Amino acid sequence: MKIKEYRTQFIDTLTPIYDAGEAESFFYLILEEKKQLKRIDLALHPDLAFSEEEIAVWNSILEQLLQEIPIQYLLGKTSFYGLDFEVNENVLIPRQETEELVDWILESQKSKVESRKVKILDIGTGSGCIAISLAKNIPNAQVFAIDVSEKALATAQKNAQINTVNVTFINQNILETEDLQQQFDIIVSNxxxxxxxxxxEIKKNVLDNEPHLALFVEDNDALIFYKKIAELARKNLSENGQLYFEINQYLGKEMVELLEKMNFSTIELRKDIYGNDRMMKADLSV
Incomplete structure (x- = not known):
């Protein structure tokens, strides 16, 4: 079958669940991954065809997409902040909103002296996307990353190797941690x-496939992680240290109040690209 013909069939099959643009983007992502062909290649060579074996592979992927398994898990990888990351069912798929958080941290470091060592801790690192992106983009950064999941840390370690950065990964339950044992210039957490x-409100593809351990909290204690991390930051941020969070869009006011009560200063709440309260920065009062 010609690839162009299969493309039409692929998109038509998916459009009851996904919009046509998204279905088309899936097709070209898979085409590049499985056959190393881009959109332009198909335009220049309209007679290119799939073998029967290739069609079987594509039909299997199509069936999984119909079950709303995320394309990133099917391909085993995604892009974040211009870097390649391996992803699987043990880690959340990195989001564009989290890229904005990384960008904010990097922006804050531009005015700092480049020769100065910067010690960074990422709490709940998952795929390692925040820690690795910061390590890649901040000269002289010494980056540490904590996660409660050993499987997530194994994925993060692979991603550090893929992106040729040095990050110290630690298997630790932050809710059971009383002291981080060292001082950090930046503590960040999503x-x-x-x-x-x-x-x-959560899409089926997320709810059925991404790790609930990394997503959900109890309704009656929604800020449990933020309270704990802020307490640790009070002890383990260096002078003029900075605390960054990605937050629940509905709890921006509550987050500001929490950090004010804990005597953080210069508290700033920022919206994401979609106009939702999504990230916070606070300085340690001394």
């Missing part, structure tokens, strides 16, 4: 923050 009451 912890679980989706309340169970918000599950109905």
């Amino acid at each position: 912890p679980p923050y989706v309340r169970n009451l918000e599950k109905e």
